[in-house]
Amino acid sequence: MSSSSSSYLRDEDLTQETRDLISSLPSEKGWLVSQMYQFQGRWHTQALLQGLLQYQKHFEAKDSDIILVTNPKSGTTWLKALVFSLINRHKFPVSSGDHPLLVTNPHLLIPFLEGVYYESPNFDFTELPSPRLMNTHISLLSLPESVKSSSCKIVYCCRNPKDMFVSLWHFGKKLASQETADYPIEKAVEAFCQGKFIGGPFWDHVLEYWYASLENPNKVLFVTYEELKKQTGDTIKRIAEFLGCGFIEEEEVGGIVKLCSFESLSSLEANREGKLPNGVETKAFFRKGEVGGWRDTLSESLAEEIDRTMEEKFQGSGLKFSC
Numbered sequence: 001m002s003s004s005s006s007s008y009l010r011d012e013d014l015t016q017e018t019r020d021l022i023s024s025l026p027s028e029k030g031w032l033v034s035q036m037y038q039f040q041g042r043w044h045t046q047a048l049l050q051g052l053l054q055y056q057k058h059f060e061a062k063d064s065d066i067i068l069v070t071n072p073k074s075g076t077t078w079l080k081a082l083v084f085s086l087i088n089r090h091k092f093p094v095s096s097g098d099h100p101l102l103v104t105n106p107h108l109l110i111p112f113l114e115g116v117y118y119e120s121p122n123f124d125f126t127e128l129p130s131p132r133l134m135n136t137h138i139s140l141l142s143l144p145e146s147v148k149s150s151s152c153k154i155v156y157c158c159r160n161p162k163d164m165f166v167s168l169w170h171f172g173k174k175l176a177s178q179e180t181a182d183y184p185i186e187k188a189v190e191a192f193c194q195g196k197f198i199g200g201p202f203w204d205h206v207l208e209y210w211y212a213s214l215e216n217p218n219k220v221l222f223v224t225y226e227e228l229k230k231q232t233g234d235t236i237k238r239i240a241e242f243l244g245c246g247f248i249e250e251e252e253v254g255g256i257v258k259l260c261s262f263e264s265l266s267s268l269e270a271n272r273e274g275k276l277p278n279g280v281e282t283k284a285f286f287r288k289g290e291v292g293g294w295r296d297t298l299s300e301s302l303a304e305e306i307d308r309t310m311e312e313k314f315q316g317s318g319l320k321f322s323c
């Protein structure tokens with residue numbers, strides 16, 4: 001393991017319950033982790049599977065909760081910063097020089113549910129200030145019952161699969177063990193397309209939340225990384241309206257856009273130095289922050305392979321990415 005490896009990729013500290021379950025699950029070799037396990041239709045690392053089990057068992061949603069849901073590398077860090085600054089804009093005016101985001105990585109301000117349940121099983125979620133803001137990568141199917149049955153709100157952010165894959169590919173290169181570091185990209189694309197990927201299938205994850213947002217628009221808001229890039233202010237206003245944040249001044253929207261921009265966040269000391277409790281360096285969450293950046297990593301044929309799969313999987317859903 002490299003010194004920056006994530007504890008989510010290791011298999012220490014597993015409870016007997018997780019070990020017993022794991023022994024009964026289908027497993028596959030992965031490129032980011034040497035082994036991943038299929039539970040409720042999705043592929044998980046051992047650590048995040050344990051976090052998920054605890055989360056399903058113990059988390060009690062409140063009507064006022066806000067849950068940000070993403071696939072990894074789809075805009076999580078950015079969405080966390082945007083929604084944190086939006087809902088806290090009265091407590092922490094965005095133009096103030098002592099805004100928490102100026103000195104703290106967004107992942108340290110907003111808990112990652114399955115990660116916290118793995119790392120700190122005794123963490124008291126009831127202590128979080130209201131409205132509680134949290135994030136997860138878990139599929140709709142695996143969300144705890146109380147999240148589905150309560151009036152809590154879900155903001156889902158999706159990213160075009162080629163950029164998402166490439167972002168995870170580069171992230172994985174930094175974190176992977178020696179065993180998986182030399183994994184060929186062609187095999188990783190194949191596994192991604194087949195859905196044999198951490199948290200995957202990507203396609204099912206996206207489609208579940210896409211349909212949920214169409215069926216229940218008051219419960220699930222679906223936004224994309226690409227629209228956040230193109231129309232950051234308008235997307236913040238959509239999120240604000242969905243969350244019932246009340247009137248928001250244009251100046252505040254502009255302040256949030258600026259505070260949370262890739263350029264601003266990535267230049268802060270908190271996001272250039274330091275590590276999260278899981279061992280990942282904060283700078284690992286900021287790479288290029290572009291739409292279409294996949295071009296410098298994917299060959300034409302690999303890009304076409306992802307495009308073909310996307311067309312097939314999203315066919316008839318009304319969902320598409322043209323970048």
Ligand SMILES: Nc1ncnc2c1ncn2[C@@H]1O[C@H](COP(=O)(O)OS(=O)(=O)O)[C@@H](OP(=O)(O)O)[C@H]1O
Nearest residue numbers: 072073074075076077078167261262286287288289
């Ligand atoms: N503020 C802001 N604006 C625009 N883009 C941003 C921002 N912050 C992070 N990023 C880019 O998002 C990618 C990381 O995705 P996540 O934050 O979802 O990663 S994680 O799942 O939390 O590990 C990763 O994308 P790539 O650059 O393509 O690798 C980051 O650079």
